[in-house]
Amino acid sequence: MSASPSAPPETTTALPKKGAELDLYVESLAYGGQGVARHDGFVIFLSKGAVPGSRVKAMITKRRKGFAEARVLSELEASPHADAPRCAHFGVCGGCATQNYLYEQQLQQKQTQVADVFRRIGRLDGLDIRPIIGCGETYNYRNKMEFTFSPHAWLVDPHQKEAAPEQVLGLHVPGRFDKVLDIDECHLQHPLGNRVLALVKQLAARYELEPWDVHTHKGFLRHLVVRVAGAASEPQLMVNLVTSREDVKRLKPLVDELVGQVPEVSSLINNINTRKATVAYGEWEVKLHGSPFITAQLRGLRFDISANSFFQTNTAQAGVLYEQIEKAANLDGSEMLFDLYCGTGTIAIDLARQAREVAGFEMVDSAVDDAARNALANEVFNVRFFHADLGDRYFANHGKRLFKQVDKPDVIVSDPPRAGMHPKLVKEVVDLAAKKIVYVSCNPATQARDVALLVEGGYQVKYLQPVDMFPHTPHIENLCVLDRK
Numbered sequence: 320m321s322a323s324p325s326a327p328p329e330t331t332t333a334l335p336k337k338g339a340e341l342d343l344y345v346e347s348l349a350y351g352g353q354g355v356a357r358h359d360g361f362v363i364f365l366s367k368g369a370v371p372g373s374r375v376k377a378m379i380t381k382r383r384k385g386f387a388e389a390r391v392l393s394e395l396e397a398s399p400h401a402d403a404p405r406c407a408h409f410g411v412c413g414g415c416a417t418q419n420y421l422y423e424q425q426l427q428q429k430q431t432q433v434a435d436v437f438r439r440i441g442r443l444d445g446l447d448i449r450p451i452i453g454c455g456e457t458y459n460y461r462n463k464m465e466f467t468f469s470p471h472a473w474l475v476d477p478h479q480k481e482a483a484p485e486q487v488l489g490l491h492v493p494g495r496f497d498k499v500l501d502i503d504e505c506h507l508q509h510p511l512g513n514r515v516l517a518l519v520k521q522l523a524a525r526y527e528l529e530p531w532d533v534h535t536h537k538g539f540l541r542h543l544v545v546r547v548a549g550a551a552s553e554p555q556l557m558v559n560l561v562t563s564r565e566d567v568k569r570l571k572p573l574v575d576e577l578v579g580q581v582p583e584v585s586s587l588i589n590n591i592n593t594r595k596a597t598v599a600y601g602e603w604e605v606k607l608h609g610s611p612f613i614t615a616q617l618r619g620l621r622f623d624i625s626a627n628s629f630f631q632t633n634t635a636q637a638g639v640l641y642e643q644i645e646k647a648a649n650l651d652g653s654e655m656l657f658d659l660y661c662g663t664g665t666i667a668i669d670l671a672r673q674a675r676e677v678a679g680f681e682m683v684d685s686a687v688d689d690a691a692r693n694a695l696a697n698e699v700f701n702v703r704f705f706h707a708d709l710g711d712r713y714f715a716n717h718g719k720r721l722f723k724q725v726d727k728p729d730v731i732v733s734d735p736p737r738a739g740m741h742p743k744l745v746k747e748v749v750d751l752a753a754k755k756i757v758y759v760s761c762n763p764a765t766q767a768r769d770v771a772l773l774v775e776g777g778y779q780v781k782y783l784q785p786v787d788m789f790p791h792t793p794h795i796e797n798l799c800v801l802d803r804k
C-alpha cells in the first residue's frame with residue numbers, strides 16, 4: 320500500500336503550483352517509501368529513492384488538498400546516512416528502493432512508520448511498540464523470485480531503441496504492467512537463483528521459445544519463478560516455468576540443459592496459465608523433473624512447499640518472526656489455537672507442539688494439502704487443516720459453520736495477505752471471544768484498520784513488535800498482540 324499523507328498543518332501560504340521547482344530537505348520516509356519534505360508548512364511527498372537527510376531539487380507533479388507530490392530532479396546535497404547501492408539496476412527497477420540508505424536508518428524509519436500508521440488509520444495512540452528486529456542478512460535473503468518474460472523491454476535510454484533485446488526476462492518497472500526491465504542479477508535472491516535466471520534467459524533465446532505478449536496475448540513463456548530451500552550447505556531449487564499452453568516437448572531441451580547444468584534443481588514444474596491475467600500461477604501444473612515440491616527447514620521442522628503454496632519469503636527471518644509469535648501466544652499446553660490464513664501450516668505445526676489442539680484455515684488447495692502432509696512428516700498429530708475462503712464468499716455461502724467444526728479457540732493467530740481481514744471475519748473473530756489474538760501482517764495499514772475493529776469489539780492492544788523481513792524495500796512485517804478485556 321502506498322503512503323497516504325498525514326493531515327497537513329494549518330497554514331495561510333499557498334501550495335506551490337504544478338511544475339514549480341523547489342529546493343527541499345528530505346525529513347523522513349512515509350509508509351510506502353516516499354520521501355517526506357515540507358515547504359512553507361505543506362507536506363510534500365517525493366518520488367522513491369530520496370534519502371532522508373539529503374537536499375534535493377524537485378518538481379511538483381500533483382497538487383492535492385493540502386499537500387503535494389513531487390519528482391526528484393537532482394540531489395543537491397548528500398545525506399550523511401546515504402549508502403552505496405549494490406545493484407546495477409538500482410533506481411530503475413524499483414524492487415529495493417532504499418538500497419541507497421543505511422540499513423540502521425531504514426529500520427528506524429520503519430519503526431516510526433508503524434507508530435504513525437496505527438495513529439492515523441487505527442486512531443490508536445500511546446501503544447507499546449517494541450524496537451523493530453532487523454535482519455542479519457540484508458542481501459540474498461529472498462527464497463523466491465518471480466520474473467517475467469516479455470518482448471517489450473523497458474529502455475533506460477529510449478534513444479537506444481535499436482539496441483533493445485527482442486526478448487527480456489526480468490521485473491516489471493513500477494507502474495508499467497507491459498514493460499519489463501531485463502535483469503542480469505538480483506541481489507535479493509539466492510546466488511543460485513541468479514544462475515538459473517541467466518541460464519533460462521539464454522536457453523529461451525537459443526530454443527526460440529517466444530515470450531508472452533501482454534498486448535497481443537500471443538507467445539509461450541510467461542514467468543520464471545525460482546524458489547530455494549534446504550540447508551545452506553545443500554540448497555534445493557524449484558524452478559517453475561509458467562507458460563500460456565501445455566507443450567512439454569517444446570520445453571524439453573531447456574529443461575534437460577537446465578537440470579544438467581544446475582544439479583541443485585530438484586524440482587521443475589510447469590504451470591499453465593491460459594488466461595489474460597498476468598499472474599505467475601496456472602490453472603493446472605505439470606511436473607517436468609524431480610519432486611513436486613521442495614523442502615524447507617524452519618525451527619527444527621521440515622516443510623514441503625509446492626509451486627503455488629505460500630511460504631515466508633525470507634526463511635532466516637521467518638524463524639525470528641515465529642519465535643516472536645511463540646512468545647506472544649505464550650501457550651501452556653491446554654489451549655485450542657486457530658491459525659487463520661495458515662498457508663502450508665508452518666505456524667500451526669510449530670505452535671501445535673505447545674498447544675492442546677490447533678485448527679488451520681487456508682484457501683489455496685495445494686497449501687492445505689502441503690499443510691496436512693507437513694504435519695504428518697513432523698509427527699505432529701494434534702492439528703487439523705480446513706480448506707476455507709475467509710473472504711466474503713465464505714460468509715455469503717456458509718455463514719458461521721466453518722468454525723463450529725472444532726472447539727472454540729483460546730488463542731487466535733491471524734496472518735492475512737496484504738488486504739487484511741474481511742470485516743465479517745473480524746466480527747466473527749470478536750464473537751469467538753478468544754482470550755488472546757496474535758495478528759501478524761505484512762501491511763500495517765490494513766492491520767491498523769482491523770485492529771481498530773478488534774479494539775471496538777472488546778480487545779486491547781498489549782504490544783506491537785515490528786520485524787524486518789524485507790531489507791531495502793518499504794515493506795514492513797508487524798505483530799500485534801491483543802488481549803480480551
Ligand SMILES: C[S@@+](CC[C@H](N)C(=O)[O-])C[C@H]1O[C@@H](n2cnc3c(N)ncnc32)[C@H](O)[C@@H]1O
Nearest residue numbers: 629631660661662681682708709710734735736
Ligand atoms: C501472509 S500468508 C501467511 C501464511 C502462513 N501463516 C505463513 O506464515 O506461512 C497469507 C495466506 O493467506 C492465504 N489466503 C489469501 N486469501 C485468503 C482467503 N480469502 N481465505 C483464506 N486464505 C487466504 C494465502 O494463500 C496465504 O497462504
